[in-house]
Amino acid sequence: MTPKTLRLGTRRSLLAMTQSRIVAAELGRSRPDVSIEIIGIETKGDKLLDVPLHEIEGKEFFTAELDEALLEGRVDFTVNSLKDMSIERHPELHTAAIPARAEPHDVIVFGPSGTRKLLHGGTITIGSSSLRRLENIPPFLAQALPHGAGASFADIRGNVNTRLSRLHDPEGGSRHFDAVVLAFAGIERLLGDQFARDEVKGLLSGTKLMLLPLSLCPTAPGQGALSIECRRADRLTTSVLQKLHDPAAHEAVSMERALLIKHGGGCHQKFGATASNHKLLGLILHTRGPTESGMRIDGMHWSIPEPRKCPALDRIAAWDGSAWRNTLTSHRIATGLPENMRGKPVFVSHSRAVDDSMLPSLRSARVWTSGVQSWFRLARLGVFVEGCAEGLGFDHLSPVFSSGLAGLGDMSDWTVLTHKHAENDWLARGCSVLPSYRLERTGGGATDKMRGAIKQATHVFWSSGSQFDELKDLVSHDAVHACGPGKTAVRIRNKGIKPFVFPSKEEWKKWIDTH
Known part of the structure; x- marks a missing residue:
């Protein structure tokens, strides 16, 4: 029945x-x-x-x-x-x-007054009453806001539409805020509802969005x-x-x-905890903040693969490609951006892809980047960054990019700033690409010492697809390959090798230490 x-x-x-x-x-x-x-x-x-x-x-x-x-x-x-x-x-x-979960991130919505203050380095008054948000967001914004802008926080309560409306209240009044912190999922759901859509679209008019990274600003459990x-x-x-x-x-x-x-x-807890599913890494849990006892629980937790030794050898010889990459120098091969970039999405694969000639165009574009360190460097250059991939690869942000709230269109609308060796990978996605620099070792390719180390390696961590292409033939066929979760993993898999994928080189090193 x-x-x-x-x-x-x-x-x-x-x-x-x-x-x-x-x-x-x-x-x-x-x-x-x-x-x-x-x-x-x-x-x-x-x-x-x-x-x-x-x-x-x-x-x-x-x-x-x-x-x-x-x-x-x-x-x-x-x-x-x-x-x-x-x-x-x-x-x-x-x-x-x-039911299936919506995007768990927090988002800061900057109203018209907040947007103006971002341009001139003023202090932005942000509405939030959450102890967790007040614990984690201020230190992040201290490095993430452009032009040295500051942030102060004040209590705010009310429904989503009520909070958004306070961005448009008269400046100088007791109800006015320059920005508010909200759950991305809530706004996105309202935009998809026929009874709420028009009101919320109107309240978002003239605003800027900043998607807060889960690694530094994890949300309320269950958000x-x-x-x-x-x-x-x-x-x-x-x-x-x-x-x-x-x-x-x-x-x-x-x-x-x-x-x-x-x-x-x-509501008394100050820590955040958010688990997100990555197609190559599985569930990744980000935690940050103090418990009621004062103990901090900052960190990332995920299911580390079972340790595996090189089948033919009874020893471990690890080669870290990121250390090799640190010996490279970048050489500028392109400068400037089209002037008409206002409102267009730009992905900066690394902050070194940007030079001073690009800044006027980037300051009017919708800029996203690969990780928080590139975000902070771009902010110091006066660029407002909407969000980042947190080192987990561009595709990890696909649900955000395709949402009604972000409104970033498809790949054909994007311009990607990257290095020369990555150009073809991005072109295959259908976006515009500006290869603005190339990476080279001083004195040419790999040294004899480096070649010897790679040949002896039982475990290799590749820091880029171009590095893999250049050095893969030196590696033993029994070696255990590893890399990060972005385009490098795709490049290696396309060559018929199934690498272990890690969120970062630090996690790979921990894995090596468990052998």
């Missing part, structure tokens, strides 16, 4: 109603024989908008009233943002499904994921809801929330 109508309980905020409509639509596709009635319920967190959540006593600020309606049978299931859910739930309730709950004894409703369950999302948020179980959860 299947229920014909299920009552969905949700908060009444614009985002909560949008998320509930998304779930209702998904259920309609998976179970067209079941209709969904959405019932809005006001919660304590919706009423107390003038006090930061960490100053309010108790917990379940956004879920207590929904739980009550569910337990009393006034609704059949509820939809909540998972980050708002406490670890300890009522024993008569259970999570029937965690970007939804929790669909029902009564544990209601097997019929559970069976309907389970159609939406996504095992990958469940695995990621379980990894994050395990830290809340270990260290305590809620």
Whole structure:
């Protein structure tokens, strides 16, 4: 027997109603024989908008009233943002499904006044009440903002559209902010909802976005994921809801929330924890910030491959290609950019691809880069960077690039600044490429000493595809190849070799040490 109508309980905020409509639509596709009635319920967190959540006593600020309606049978299931859910739930309730997760990043939305201050190095007032965000974002912005711009933070509460509206309030007034910090997923969902889209598009007019890197600014555990709950004894409703369950999302948020179980959860925590899935590396968990005891849990955690020795040798001789790359010098082969770059997406593969002649064009373009260190160097040159790939490869950002919020179009819209040896790889993607420099060793190619070291190596870490092309024939056929997760891995695989892929050379070195 299947229920014909299920009552969905949700908060009444614009985002909560949008998320509930998304779930209702998904259920309609998976179970067209079941209709969904959405019932809005006001919660304590919706009423107390003038006090930061960490100053309010108790917990379940956004879920207590929904739980009550569910337990009393006034609704059949509820939809909540998972980050708002406490670890300890009522024993008569259970999570029937965690749907596919949206992008978990935080994003800073700079309003018109904030955008002007970015150009002149002023101090930008940013709205956020999250202790976690206040812990991790300020030190990041100290290096990430261009022109030496500063940042100060002030408390802000309210729904997404309410917070965005304060970017457009009169400057100098008590309600005005230059920027606000929000969850990327929330804005993206609102832009996809027919009832919210026009309002949110209007509020985003004249703004700039900055996607915060998970390595330095991990988010609240569970951010970007939804929790669909029902009564544990209601097997019929559970069976309907389970159609939406996504095992990958469940695995990621379980990894994050395990830290809340270990260290305590809620709005009082200052640490962030975000697990993201990489197609070559699997789940990567970024954590940063102090626990309530004051212990910092900064780091990256992932499933390290099983150590493997070179089959023909009973020893380890590791060769680190990144050390070889440090002996290279760059030679400029192109300068300048087209003048009409305003609003066009540009990917800077390394900050050394940029020279002073390019800065006027880059300052009007939408700039993304490969990692946080290149980001910081570009910021010192006065370039506003929207986000970076965190050393995990351009493709890792594909879901962000294709989103309605980022609005970056397809590859044909991009210009990539890179070195000469990488030109063909990028051209194959269909984008415009400016190879602005080439890398050369002083005195020519590999030295005899270097060749000898490579020939004796049992484990090799390739730092670039061009390095692999130049030196691969020197490596023993039994050697264990490794590299980072970007284009180098693709290049090596195309040659019929399956390398071990690591997030960084440091992680490779740790792996070598476990042998």
